[in-house]
Amino acid sequence: MNLEGQYDPKKVEDKMYKLWEDSGFFNPDNLPTDKRGKGKGKSFTIIMPPANANGNLHAGHALVMTIEDIMTRYKRMQGFRALWLPGLDHAGFETQVVYEKKLEKEGRSRFKMEPQELYNEIMQFTLENKKNIEGQVRKMGASCDWSRQKFTLDPDIINTVYGTFEKLKKDGLIYRGKKIINWCVKHQTSLSDLETKDTEKVDKLYYLKYGPFVIATARPETKFGDKYVVMHPKDPRYAQYKNGDKLSLEWINGPIEASVVKDEAIEMEFGTGAMTITPWHDAVDFGIAEKHDLPKEQIIDFYGKLLPVAGEFAGMKISEARPRIIEKLQAKGLVEKIEENYKHIVKTCYKCDSLIEPQIKEQWFLKMEPLAKPIIKAIETGKVKFIPEHYKKISLHWLKNIMDWPLSRQIVWGIPIPASPADKPGEVETFDTWFSSGQWPFATLGFPESKDFKTFYPTDVMETAGEIIFFWVARMMMLGFYITKKLPFKTVYLHGLVLDAKGQKMSKSKGNVINPLDITDKYGTDALRMGLVMGNTPGQSLALDENKIKGYKNFANKIWNASKFVLISTQNFTAVKKVALSSTQKEHLKNLKTLQKEVTKLMDDFKFYYAAEKIYHYFWHEFCDKIIEESKKDIASHATQYLLLEILSASLKMLHPFMPFITEEIWGQLPAKNPSTSLRASKNLLMVESWNTTG
RNA sequence: GGACGAUUAGCUCAAUUGGCAGAGCAUCUCAUUUACACUGAGAGGGUUGCAGGUUCGAGUCCUGCAUCGUCCACCA
Numbered sequence: 001m002n003l004e005g006q007y008d009p010k011k012v013e014d015k016m017y018k019l020w021e022d023s024g025f026f027n028p029d030n031l032p033t034d035k036r037g038k039g040k041g042k043s044f045t046i047i048m049p050p051a052n053a054n055g056n057l058h059a060g061h062a063l064v065m066t067i068e069d070i071m072t073r074y075k076r077m078q079g080f081r082a083l084w085l086p087g088l089d090h091a092g093f094e095t096q097v098v099y100e101k102k103l104e105k106e107g108r109s110r111f112k113m114e115p116q117e118l119y120n121e122i123m124q125f126t127l128e129n130k131k132n133i134e135g136q137v138r139k140m141g142a143s144c145d146w147s148r149q150k151f152t153l154d155p156d157i158i159n160t161v162y163g164t165f166e167k168l169k170k171d172g173l174i175y176r177g178k179k180i181i182n183w184c185v186k187h188q189t190s191l192s193d194l195e196t197k198d199t200e201k202v203d204k205l206y207y208l209k210y211g212p213f214v215i216a217t218a219r220p221e222t223k224f225g226d227k228y229v230v231m232h233p234k235d236p237r238y239a240q241y242k243n244g245d246k247l248s249l250e251w252i253n254g255p256i257e258a259s260v261v262k263d264e265a266i267e268m269e270f271g272t273g274a275m276t277i278t279p280w281h282d283a284v285d286f287g288i289a290e291k292h293d294l295p296k297e298q299i300i301d302f303y304g305k306l307l308p309v310a311g312e313f314a315g316m317k318i319s320e321a322r323p324r325i326i327e328k329l330q331a332k333g334l335v336e337k338i339e340e341n342y343k344h345i346v347k348t349c350y351k352c353d354s355l356i357e358p359q360i361k362e363q364w365f366l367k368m369e370p371l372a373k374p375i376i377k378a379i380e381t382g383k384v385k386f387i388p389e390h391y392k393k394i395s396l397h398w399l400k401n402i403m404d405w406p407l408s409r410q411i412v413w414g415i416p417i418p419a420s421p422a423d424k425p426g427e428v429e430t431f432d433t434w435f436s437s438g439q440w441p442f443a444t445l446g447f448p449e450s451k452d453f454k455t456f457y458p459t460d461v462m463e464t465a466g467e468i469i470f471f472w473v474a475r476m477m478m479l480g481f482y483i484t485k486k487l488p489f490k491t492v493y494l495h496g497l498v499l500d501a502k503g504q505k506m507s508k509s510k511g512n513v514i515n516p517l518d519i520t521d522k523y524g525t526d527a528l529r530m531g532l533v534m535g536n537t538p539g540q541s542l543a544l545d546e547n548k549i550k551g552y553k554n555f556a557n558k559i560w561n562a563s564k565f566v567l568i569s570t571q572n573f574t575a576v577k578k579v580a581l582s583s584t585q586k587e588h589l590k591n592l593k594t595l596q597k598e599v600t601k602l603m604d605d606f607k608f609y610y611a612a613e614k615i616y617h618y619f620w621h622e623f624c625d626k627i628i629e630e631s632k633k634d635i636a637s638h639a640t641q642y643l644l645l646e647i648l649s650a651s652l653k654m655l656h657p658f659m660p661f662i663t664e665e666i667w668g669q670l671p672a673k674n675p676s677t678s679l680r681a682s683k684n685l686l687m688v689e690s691w692n693t694t695g
Numbered sequence: 696g697g698a699c700g701a702u703u704a705g706c707u708c709a710a711u712u713g714g715c716a717g718a719g720c721a722u723c724u725c726a727u728u729u730a731c732a733c734u735g736a737g738a739g740g741g742u743u744g745c746a747g748g749u750u751c752g753a754g755u756c757c758u759g760c761a762u763c764g765u766c767c768a769c770c771a
Contacts, residue, residue, distance in 0.1 A: 006731085269770085275770095397699090398767075401768080543708090551719065561734090624730090
C-alpha cells in the first residue's frame with residue numbers, strides 16, 4: 001500500500017508523464033487494437049494550435065492543453081485512434097517584436113543588423129523557447145504525439161506553403177498590387193487590418209480655406225498635394241459646382257490648380273461637407289481616387305517624415321511639422337477656425353500602439369472572395385459545427401464582407417516570399433505568419449501523399465481561442481478547402497479568455513498575470529486543470545481564482561484518501577463468481593450506471609464543465625459521504641468490498657480525462673485483474689482503459 | 696452606425712434546450728482526530744436586470760427597454 005499521507009503531486013506528475021510517454025500510447029499507431037469501445041479503432045484528430053515560440057506558457061495555453069487533453073484522453077479511452085498533434089509557430093511579426101524589445105534592452109537595433117544575422121539570432125532564440133514550451137506542455141499532462149510534432153519553419157511545411165502559393169498564383173488569386181496598406185512606422189512593416197486596433201484620440205480639427213470652400217482636417221501635414229476637392233453630388237450648398245470644374249486657389253506653399261469631384265462617399269453632415277483628398281495616406285481617399293482615376297502622390301515617407309513636396313517642411317516629423325504648418329496657414333489667413341477636443345478613432349499598431357500611417361506600397365495580395373464562397377456555403381449548410389453556436393453568425397458576417405489579404409510583411413523572421421520583386425533591391429518580404437498557420441491542418445499531416453493525411457484528415461475538432469477566429473480559423477477553412485477540397489475540421493470549439501480572479505484581463509502592466517506553472521507547483525496540475533474546466537462554458541471568458549484551484553487540490557486529496565480507505569479495506573478481497581448484493585447496493589450500482597451515461601453524453605456534447613461537475617459531485621458527496629460511510633458497517637462483507645472497488649474504478653475512469661495524474665497513480669495500485677469484477681488494473685495504463693465497462 | 700454576447704445567492708458560474716431555481720467559494724452553527732481537518736453534519740442567503748406577451752407551466756420562447764462587455768465598419 002503506497003498511498004501514504006496526503007496526495008503529493010510532485011511525487012507523481014513527472015514520473016507519470018514519463019511512464020505515459022514511454023508507453024508509446026500518445027502515438028495512435030501504438031494503441032491497443034483490441035478495443036471494444038465506441039471508437040473501435042476509428043481515428044480521432046486534434047491539431048494543437050501551434051504555440052508561439054517566443055515566450056512561456058501562459059494561462060490561455062494551459063486552458064488549450066486542458067480542454068484538448070480532455071477530448072483526446074476521452075476519445076482514446078473510447079477506443080479511437082486518438083491523435084493530438086503538437087506544434088509550434090515561428091509567429092513572424094509577434095516574435096520579431098519580442099526579439100526587438102530584447103535588442104532594445106541590450107542597446108541594439110534590428111535596423112543596424114544584416115538580415116541574415118538577425119534571422120539567425122531569432123532562430124536561436126526561438127529554438128530555446130521551443131524547448132522551454134515543450135517542457136511546459138508536458139507539465140500540463142498533455143497526451144500529444146511528440147513524434148509527429150511540427151514547427152512552421154520545418155522544411156516540409158515551407159514546401160507545402162510554397163506549393164499553395166504557386167497554386168494560388170496559377171489560379172489567378174495572387175496578385176501584386178499597389179494598394180493602400182497599414183504601415184507601422186516603428187516596426188517598418190505593413191500590417192493587415194486584423195493587426196491594427198482602434199484607439200480614441202483627441203486632436204484639433206482644423207477648418208481651412210480652400211479657395212471658395214472650407215475643408216476640415218485633423219491632418220494638415222498630409223494636405224500639400226491635395227488637388228481635388230470632393231463633395232456629395234446632392235449637397236445643395238455646392239450645387240453650383242460641377243464634377244471636373246477647375247479653380248485656382250492659394251494653398252500652403254503657393255497657388256495651385258484644383259478640381260471638383262462629386263462622390264457619394266462624402267458625409268454631408270460632417271464638417272462643411274467638402275473635403276480634399278490625400279489618396280496616398282488615407283484609405284477612403286484612396287478609394288475615391290481609384291474610382292475617379294485620380295493621381296496619387298506620396299507626402300510622408302516610410303519613416304514618418306515629410307517629403308520634398310512639403311517644401312520648407314520637408315524632412316520634418318509629423319508632430320514637428322503640424323503646428324508650423326498651421327502657423328503658416330494662419331499667417332496667410334487660410335485658417336477659418338480650430339475646433340479643440342476633436343475626438344476621433346485612429347488606427348494603431350496592435351503591438352506598439354504607435355499610429356498607423358497609411359501608405360501605398362506594392363505588395364502581394366490574396367483574393368479572398370473566391371476562397372470564402374465555398375466556406376460560406378459549407379457553414380450555412382452546417383458542414384462545420386461551431387461551439388458555441390453564435391460564432392457561426394460571426395464567421396459568416398466576416399466571410400461575406402471579406403477583403404483581400406495583404407500577404408507581405410517587411411520583416412526577416414518568417415518564410416521568404418519566393419521570387420519577390422521587392423520595391424527596393426535587398427528589401428525583405430516574408431509571408432504573414434497566418435499564411436503558413438492557415439495551412440496547418442493539412443500541412444502537418446503531410447498533404448497530399450502521406451498515410452497520416454489519408455488517415456487523420458479531415459481532423460475532428462479545432463479547439464482554439466475565440467479571439468483568433470478570423471486570423472486563423474476562417475483562414476484555415478478557406479485555405480484547407482481550397483487545397484484539399486475538404487473542410488479541415490468538423491467541429492470548431494472556441495474558448496474564451498482566461499481572466500484573473502476579479503474578471504480582469506491579465507496583463508504585465510497590471511501585474512495580475514497568473515503563471516500556470518506557479519499554480520501547478522503550488523496545487524498540482526490536476527487541480528489547475530479542474531480549475532480551468534469547471535464552470536468554463538465555451539466562448540465565455542473564465543475568471544481564474546486561486547481559491548478555486550485550492551478547492552480542487554482538496555478534491556485531489558479527497559480522491560487520494562478515499563482510495564486509500566478502499567484499498568486498505570479490500571486487501572483480502574477475493575473473486576467469486578456470484579456477488580450477493582443488497583438492494584441498496586444494487587441501487588448504488590444502478591445510479592453509477594446512470595451517471596456514466598450522463599457523463600458520456602455530456603462529453604459527447606462538449607460540455608466538459610458539466611461532466612466534470614457531475615463526477616466531482618458524485619465522487620465526493622455520493623461515494624465518499626454516503627456509500628463509503630455506509631460501508632463501514634459491514635466492511636468485511638464481500639459484496640461491500642466488491643461495490644467499493646467497482647465504484648472506485650469506474651470513478652477513476654471518468655475522472656481520468658480531467659485529472660490524469662492522480663487517477664493513473666491510484667489505478668496502478670488497484671488489485672490485479674479479477675474475473676468477477678470489471679477491474680483489470682495491473683496490465684493496462686488507465687489512459688488506454690476502456691471508458692465505460694462497469695458491471 | 697451594425698452585429699454578437701452577458702445580466703440568476705455576497706463572489707464565480709450551472710441549470711442536460713419549456714417541467715420542483717442548483718453547485719463551488721465565502722458566511723454562520725455544531726462535531727474534535729475519523730480513509731481524509733486539504734474533514735463531516737447542518738443553516739442562512741433568490742421577485743432569475745426591467746416592462747409586457749405566448750403557455751397548464753418561462754431562468755429558458757417572443758417583443759420592447761436598461762446596463763455591462765466584445766467584435767466589425769467608419770466621419771475628413
